[in-house]
Amino acid sequence: MAERIMMKGNEAFAEGAIKAGCRFFFGYPITPQNEIPEYMSRRMPEVGGTFIQAESEVSAINMVYGAGGAGARAMTSSSSPGISLKQEGISYIATAEVPCVIVNVARGGPGLGGLTPSQADYFQAVKGGGHGDYHMIVFAPGSVQEIIDLMYEAFVTADKYRNPVMVLADGLLGQMMEPVVLRDWEDLQIPEKPWASTGMVAGKPQSVINSLGLAPEELENMNIRLQNKYRTIEENEVRYEEDGVEDAELIIVAYGTSARVSKSAINKARAEGKKVGLFRPITLWPFPSKRLAELAEAGKRFMTVEMSAGQMIEDVKLAVNGKSEVEFYGRYNGAIPSVTEVYQAIMKSFEGREVHK
Amino acid sequence: MTLEGIFAGFGGQGVMLIGQLLAYAGMYEGKQVSWFPSYGPEMRGGTANCSVVVSDEPVGSPVISEPDLLVAMNRPSLEKFEPMLKSGGMLFYNSSLIHVTPKRTDIQVIPIPANDIATELGNAKVANMVVMGAILKKTGVVKLETVVSVLKKTMTGNKEKLIALNQQALEKGMELVG
Numbered sequence: 144m145a146e147r148i149m150m151k152g153n154e155a156f157a158e159g160a161i162k163a164g165c166r167f168f169f170g171y172p173i174t175p176q177n178e179i180p181e182y183m184s185r186r187m188p189e190v191g192g193t194f195i196q197a198e199s200e201v202s203a204i205n206m207v208y209g210a211g212g213a214g215a216r217a218m219t220s221s222s223s224p225g226i227s228l229k230q231e232g233i234s235y236i237a238t239a240e241v242p243c244v245i246v247n248v249a250r251g252g253p254g255l256g257g258l259t260p261s262q263a264d265y266f267q268a269v270k271g272g273g274h275g276d277y278h279m280i281v282f283a284p285g286s287v288q289e290i291i292d293l294m295y296e297a298f299v300t301a302d303k304y305r306n307p308v309m310v311l312a313d314g315l316l317g318q319m320m321e322p323v324v325l326r327d328w329e330d331l332q333i334p335e336k337p338w339a340s341t342g343m344v345a346g347k348p349q350s351v352i353n354s355l356g357l358a359p360e361e362l363e364n365m366n367i368r369l370q371n372k373y374r375t376i377e378e379n380e381v382r383y384e385e386d387g388v389e390d391a392e393l394i395i396v397a398y399g400t401s402a403r404v405s406k407s408a409i410n411k412a413r414a415e416g417k418k419v420g421l422f423r424p425i426t427l428w429p430f431p432s433k434r435l436a437e438l439a440e441a442g443k444r445f446m447t448v449e450m451s452a453g454q455m456i457e458d459v460k461l462a463v464n465g466k467s468e469v470e471f472y473g474r475y476n477g478a479i480p481s482v483t484e485v486y487q488a489i490m491k492s493f494e495g496r497e498v499h500k
Numbered sequence: 501m502t503l504e505g506i507f508a509g510f511g512g513q514g515v516m517l518i519g520q521l522l523a524y525a526g527m528y529e530g531k532q533v534s535w536f537p538s539y540g541p542e543m544r545g546g547t548a549n550c551s552v553v554v555s556d557e558p559v560g561s562p563v564i565s566e567p568d569l570l571v572a573m574n575r576p577s578l579e580k581f582e583p584m585l586k587s588g589g590m591l592f593y594n595s596s597l598i599h600v601t602p603k604r605t606d607i608q609v610i611p612i613p614a615n616d617i618a619t620e621l622g623n624a625k626v627a628n629m630v631v632m633g634a635i636l637k638k639t640g641v642v643k644l645e646t647v648v649s650v651l652k653k654t655m656t657g658n659k660e661k662l663i664a665l666n667q668q669a670l671e672k673g674m675e676l677v678g
Contacts, residue, residue, distance in 0.1 A: 147527055149520075149535070175539060258540040319562050320520070320535040322527045400563075407560030481565035 147322040152312065153178035155287045155323060156246050157186060159294030160218055162325065164333050165244070166192035167217035169206035171199055171225060174258045175314035176248035179220040200225045204232030204245075211236065211243040212352040214339030216298050220246035222314075223264050224255055226272075233307060234273030238354035238365070242301035244294070245279070245309045248317035251477025259477035260314035260400060262450035268311045269428040269458070276366055278373050280308045280380060281427040283398040287321035293425075295328055302334050304376055311427065313450065315400045315479060382425035383434060387413070391420030393492055394438060396459050397448040398424050400479060405448045408485035417493055427455070432462035439463035446470040446492055448485055450478070470498045501556050503641050504564045506581055508549035509573025509594070514628030518571070519550035521632060524650045525642040526554035534562040547576055554641055569639065571631055573614070578602065590638060592631050610634060610677060617672050626669035633673020644670060 150158070157179050160168070168183040180196060187194035193210075197203035203219045210217035221229065226247045236243060249264045251257040268281045280300055284290045290312065297308040340350040356362035386406070388394055397405045402423040412419050422438070422445075424431050435445070444467050447456040453471045460469050472488035474480045488498045505522070509515040519535055526533040537550045551564045566586040572578035572593040578600070585591055587606045596615035612634050614627035636644055647670060651663050 149524055149527060149533075314539070315536060315562065318537055318539050320523065321559070321562075322533060403559075404561040404563060410560065479563050481563065482561050483565045 145324045145326060147324055149320050150287055150291075150323045151178055151320050152287050152290055152316040152318065153248065154182050155290040156220060156248075156294060156310065156312075156317075157182035158325065159291040160216075160244065160298070161186055161190055161192070162291070162328060162331075163216065163295040163298040164331055165216040165218050165298060166190065167207070167210040167215050168192070169195050169197050169203040169210070169217070169219050170221065171197050171203050173222045173225045175250055175260075175317050176220050176222045176246070178317070179246065179248070200228035201232065204229035204236070207243045207245075208232055208236050208239070208241055211241040212239065212340050214336040214341060216242075216244075216302075216333060218244040218246065220248065222248050222250045223252050223261070226264065226267070230267075230273035232273075233279065234271075234275050234277060235354045236307050237273075237277035237279060238275065238369070239352050240305040240369075241307070241352060242298075242305050243307050244297045244301055245307060247309060247311050249311065249313045257477045258314065260316075260450060260479055261477055262313055262399060262401060263452070263454065263475075264311065265427065265449070265451060265454035268309050269430070277369060278306075278376075278428055280304070280306055280376060280429070282308065282310045282382075283425060283427050284310065284312055284316065285384075285399055285402050285423060285425075287316070287319065288323045289425075290316065291323055291325065300380060302336075304372060305338070306372070306376070311399070313400050377429040380426060381429050381431045381433070383431040384421075384423045384425060386421040386423070388420035388422060388438060388443070390418055391443060392418045393489065394420050394422050394443050394445050395448055395485075395489070396422045396424070396435070396445055396455065398427065398455070401448045401450055404480055404482055405485050407482040408489060411482065411486045412489045412493075417489060419489055424455075430458045430462065432458070435459060435462035436464065436466070439467035442467075444468045444470075446472060446488065446498060448480060448488070449473040450480065451475065472498050503554045503569060503639060504567050505552045505554075505569035505571065505635075506549055506564060506567045506584070507552065507571045508547065508577030508581055509571070509628075511546050511548045513548075513573045514625070515548055515571065515573055516550050518628045518632045519552045521647060521650055522554065522635070522642065523552050524654075525646040528646050528650065529642055531556060532559050534559045536562040547574075547580075549577065549581070569635065571635070572598065573628070573631070574598065575600065592634055592638075594627065594631065596627070610638065612673065612676060614673075617676070618669060621665065621669055621672065623665055626666055629666050629669035630673040630676070633670035633675075634677045635673075636670065637674040637677050644674065
């Protein structure tokens, strides 16, 4: 087995990107993700890449637009308020179909909020955030190792569909250290990008990267193409993990940090004979709706555990479509639910009591 | 086996460091580990803490609600975290700086005059290592040799000359509770 080394989540985002062939990083500092640009500022020159601390989040995302449009593997990272500033750029990038990766190490909001971990950017990540009918593919890692692995998958998937991919985590995942195994991807191969805009070559048609469609028909065709692509992504790219759902009466649906906390709470409830399992979406968009619908058909009931006032619960409810009960337990913006709290919520659910405070 | 510990003190007392040291040593012994620091608008001299899990199983929550082990290097840390400690858990507190006695009677209380011992060894900065030694002896969670090998891997260049002193401090801590 390869050597395990200790790594901070934020360092893992950065090293994971480098291992995935990312050679352009553009960012602007914000807690709790500052270790990403710090690490990149040291590592990018070592691998012949480019690190730029931009003058703002807006310019950083537009630099990503430019580098991605020229065919490079490019990324930016920020935290909640900074990600809000990038939304216009993300909408343009999604429409122009430029592959890139955006990391959000989310913190408590709304507004300027605080510095502590939060999952309240779920809606922004999966429902749009910027204007128009577009989607980012959204990955939600649950451990430092998974950060490394998903950063690779993020760049591959972005190139495969010419679509921005967001890797959504929170301050806890960014700040914690865990052992990881770093590997060099044997199949690392950046695909040919004939659509990229790399300068005039005699005999080659111009590559134009933009998101403008002034003629109504042209704009609608562009939207139809995007929507067709999104249906293909929904068909092929759903990822999730199940743990003990077969015999479960109650299934906790949680991602990232909440899933980690829930796992410990579930173990505790299982030790007392409660049939409870964990369903962890790894892609938040596309959402694993089909599988949740199957589990609802099989008679399971659900509880989402979130570090928000309840956002993913809407997608779970849409997925089960009234066939099953969906409860919620959450802490708002900046508070991490404790194992004891989630355990108590599970026990209340089994006693038929109101789960949420 | 799973050990969940909280290490707390003033910024500069090296609580983050001994938490990391335990996590690294656990990793080198093939265990599953996690380390999570308090973070945010921190400052030198302010309070700091970290949570460490060392386990034979994959680590669930890296955030701990009922630790098995608490290290309190100063009084605010003792007051903040003592109530969270699991019944039967171990409380190591720095009796050089904390002049009150812990209130709980359902836990093992282990006073360590960490600063006094460190000063006797010639460097007050190794107070954290004295406590670490006591933890190694009391819990047996990782071996002294593993901890020393982590020090050798991480303390290079100018810091190499401090390895012997740190090892001495670890051994003193072990003797104290042996």
